Amino acid sequence: MEVYFVGAETGTMDHVVSTYYSGNGSFRSHHHLVCRERYDKEKAEIKGKAEEFAKQKIIAQDRAGNFGYALIFLQAAIMLSSAASLTKKKPLWHLGLAMVSGWVFFFLDAIFLFH
Numbered sequence: 001m002e003v004y005f006v007g008a009e010t011g012t013m014d015h016v017v018s019t020y021y022s023g024n025g026s027f028r029s030h031h032h033l034v035c036r037e038r039y040d041k042e043k044a045e046i047k048g049k050a051e052e053f054a055k056q057k058i059i060a061q062d063r064a065g066n067f068g069y070a071l072i073f074l075q076a077a078i079m080l081s082s083a084a085s086l087t088k089k090k091p092l093w094h095l096g097l098a099m100v101s102g103w104v105f106f107f108l109d110a111i112f113l114f115h
Contacts, residue, residue: 059113066110073102 080096083089108114 062113063110066106066113070103070106070110073099073106077103 077096077099080092080099084092084096
């Protein structure tokens with residue numbers, strides 16, 4: 001059943017809203033139905049974007065942890081190399097070089113996510 005209401009403000013036919021009887025005693029305007037369709041469409045788009053951001057968040061968290069470990073290894077390598085240069089002890093320098101390999105591993109793992 002289609003019913004037409006004339007706008008109360010101006011009384012002109014420009015403000016006529018077609019209204020549909022929903023069967024349960026309430027009226028639904030065509031504008032309401034159009035807005036609901038637009039709302040559902042935008043809701044689906046936003047949900048898709050949110051799921052994509054959630055995936056990116058998980059990847060970023062994985063990378064952040066690996067970058068953190070890489071930073072620790074790099075700082076330890078720099079500290080050991082500095083101590084080796086001050087004390088003139090080669091074993092400290094070799095240990096610093098070994099720590100650099102840990103830095104390289106975690107840095108590359110953070111970039112390429114090997115796991």
